Amino acid sequence: MPRYNGGFIGTDGLDAPDPPTDVTPTASDAQVSVAFTAPTDTGTSAITGFVAQVSSSGDNYSAGSNTGTSSPIVVSSLSNGTSYTAKVWAINAYGTSAPSEASSSFSPAASRALFYGGLEITTGNSLDTVDYITPATLGNATDFGNLSNSRHYISGAFGSTTRSVVGGGAPSGGGYVNIIEYFTYATLGNATDFGDLLAATGNGSGASNATRGLVAGGLIPSYSNVIEYVTIASTGNSTDFGDRTVATAYASGGVASPTRAVFGGGYDAGGNSNMMDYVTIASTGNATDFGDLTQARYGNGAVNSSTRGVFGGGYTSSAQNTLDYITIASTGNATDFGDLTVARHYFDGASTNTRGIFGGGLGGPVTNTMDYITIASTGNAQDFGDLTVARYAVNASCNASGGLQ
Numbered sequence: 001m002p003r004y005n006g007g008f009i010g011t012d013g014l015d016a017p018d019p020p021t022d023v024t025p026t027a028s029d030a031q032v033s034v035a036f037t038a039p040t041d042t043g044t045s046a047i048t049g050f051v052a053q054v055s056s057s058g059d060n061y062s063a064g065s066n067t068g069t070s071s072p073i074v075v076s077s078l079s080n081g082t083s084y085t086a087k088v089w090a091i092n093a094y095g096t097s098a099p100s101e102a103s104s105s106f107s108p109a110a111s112r113a114l115f116y117g118g119l120e121i122t123t124g125n126s127l128d129t130v131d132y133i134t135p136a137t138l139g140n141a142t143d144f145g146n147l148s149n150s151r152h153y154i155s156g157a158f159g160s161t162t163r164s165v166v167g168g169g170a171p172s173g174g175g176y177v178n179i180i181e182y183f184t185y186a187t188l189g190n191a192t193d194f195g196d197l198l199a200a201t202g203n204g205s206g207a208s209n210a211t212r213g214l215v216a217g218g219l220i221p222s223y224s225n226v227i228e229y230v231t232i233a234s235t236g237n238s239t240d241f242g243d244r245t246v247a248t249a250y251a252s253g254g255v256a257s258p259t260r261a262v263f264g265g266g267y268d269a270g271g272n273s274n275m276m277d278y279v280t281i282a283s284t285g286n287a288t289d290f291g292d293l294t295q296a297r298y299g300n301g302a303v304n305s306s307t308r309g310v311f312g313g314g315y316t317s318s319a320q321n322t323l324d325y326i327t328i329a330s331t332g333n334a335t336d337f338g339d340l341t342v343a344r345h346y347f348d349g350a351s352t353n354t355r356g357i358f359g360g361g362l363g364g365p366v367t368n369t370m371d372y373i374t375i376a377s378t379g380n381a382q383d384f385g386d387l388t389v390a391r392y393a394v395n396a397s398c399n400a401s402g403g404l405q
């Protein structure tokens with residue numbers, strides 16, 4: 001009988017299942033979550049489990065392995081910075097399928113969240129400051145490097161497992177810029193030029209699926225409904241994606257799954273907004289209505305796992321501490337999650353697949369507060385530590401959720 005990395009195909013070749021398809025890796029710190037589609041043809045009997053294995057060297061799928069009964073399967077104890085591919089096998093009572101097609105390559109990376117720019121209230125000046133934290137470890141932020149110029153109200157901050165991209169923003173002298181630049185999460189240092197946005201823009205929302213990054217809405221200087229995108233791995237100018245359902249600004253973050261981006265809240269020509277709309281990230285086109293936040297508000301931040309998005313804070317007639325959540329795959333209205341430790345607006349959040357960290361903001365005094373939530377568990381935020389400088393109109397991204405942001 002043919003052997004496939006420890007498994008067998010039935011003696012007649014027909015008893016075992018067909019191989020899984022659509023193998024999609026989402027890398028994080030020293031591990032990968034391997035998603036896949038189970039085969040329709042299960043063979044002579046029902047599928048009892050799956051095996052995911054990874055390779056750093058051709059067809060030798062022995063660098064890591066794990067089993068599971070459904071998608072996804074997490075393979076741990078991998079080496080950060082090493083390039084891998086993954087395959088998945090299906091198992092029934094009669095044998096093991098042939099392997100799936102190999103996934104795209106992925107590289108696990110140490111978890112880092114970055115907080116960019118902002119406005120310091122004591123001087124009224126924009127900042128070029130970039131801080132970082134290790135999301136799994138409570139504590140104060142550390143200096144990472146600098147933006148190419150001081151600015152706040154950045155229009156989009158997102159990235160992949162290795163690269164963070166920021167676009168647009170408002171410098172101290174007024175107006176907006178169309179600059180796009182990037183950082184490598186693993187390497188402390190200053191920003192590198194990436195390209196240009198379609199127009200000089202501020203106060204937009206960013207989201208990504210680790211391959212494609214979106215910038216949605218903002219001010220140019222009037223309210224914009226434009227959505228544009230970049231391919232994160234390839235420097236260059238942004239490209240038109242489509243339009244939001246309403247021209248909206250002043251909402252720092254979107255949330256994303258591997259397939260869908262959802263934008264929520266902000267301020268439009270009619271005032272505070274509770275509107276959420278979504279796009280399918282891989283397919284250019286206009287946004288579609290998703291549902292409503294629990295409050296109409298602007299200046300809200302956002303964090304997400306691969307399945308759940310959480311929108312926090314914002315301003316109604318005062319700064320809010322509200323947290324609400326959505327299931328990204330299911331359209332509908334948001335549900336109460338809990339409260340931030342400090343009511344505030346003009347801030348943002350960064351996410352791992354389990355933890356969301358919010359930083360900075362304006363809630364009366366400008367704050368350097370960072371607080372965090374466990375995304376899968378509703379409840380109030382808890383103290384994480386402090387940013388290096390108290391500031392608002394700050395943006396953030398993280399590589400630890402596979403680049404989802």
